[in-house]
Amino acid sequence: MPAKPSGAPQRRSRNTGAATASGGPPLSLERIIATAVELLDTQGVDGLSMRRLADRLGAGAMSLYWHVGNKEEVFDLALDAVLAYHPPEAEAHGWRANVVHMLEDWRAAMLRHPWSAALLPRRALGPSMLGRLELLSQTLSRAGVADADLNVAIWSVWNYVMGATITRGSFDRSPDDLAAAQRRLTELGERYPSIDRSRLLLDSDWDGAFKKGLDLLLDGLTPKR
Incomplete structure (x- = not known):
């Protein structure tokens, strides 16, 4: 059985308004989590680190902490993102x-x-x-x-x-x-x-x-x- 259902942290979208070090779009929680999912898909759980995530985003590692508390929160939010369920508009029969x-x-x-x-x-x-x-x-x-x-x-x-x-x-x-x-x-x-x-x-x-x-x-x- 899974761990106790305390729930993932509430998502907060704080766009710093500043471009990343590579000149890419500004960081946001949504972009961080989407990139974390991509990294998890290719590297697995052991392949995710804050440094590697920051490198993929073209940002400094410390800049991530304006949006997430730590790597554990990234795991929780990435998991929550991929397991989101959108029921069909027309309810199935039965x-x-x-x-x-x-x-x-x-x-x-x-x-x-x-x-x-x-x-x-x-x-x-x-x-x-x-x-x-x-x-x-x-x-x-x-x-x-x-x-x-x-x-x-x-x-x-x-x-x-x-x-x-x-x-x-x-x-x-x-x-x-x-x-x-x-x-x-x-x-x-x-x-x-x-x-x-x-x-x-x-x-x-x-x-x-x-x-x-x-x-x-x-x-x-x-x-x-």
């Missing part, structure tokens, strides 16, 4: 469609920014993630999930989305590697007949598997009439 849309969007955001899946469980929950969980809680409640079961339902969904995303993001074996692994399973088919028959290691429909698994999970959450 509670399940609304839940599926939000969860698929959450997974897609983490796949676009792989560092976010690793960082999320280690940070206090920010406004964007708390908003998603609140929307999920309200939707499941309206669907008939009892208050006594709501936390279990939410953590079950959390664990499914996080697990599926991390697995997909780290499963980067080449087609040749997968084919070789499947051939080995075929040779051992008598020992692993079900895995051999299902061609498990050659199934690359990650999106389809996520949707079907989510359907199974939501079936279990649906109150029995």
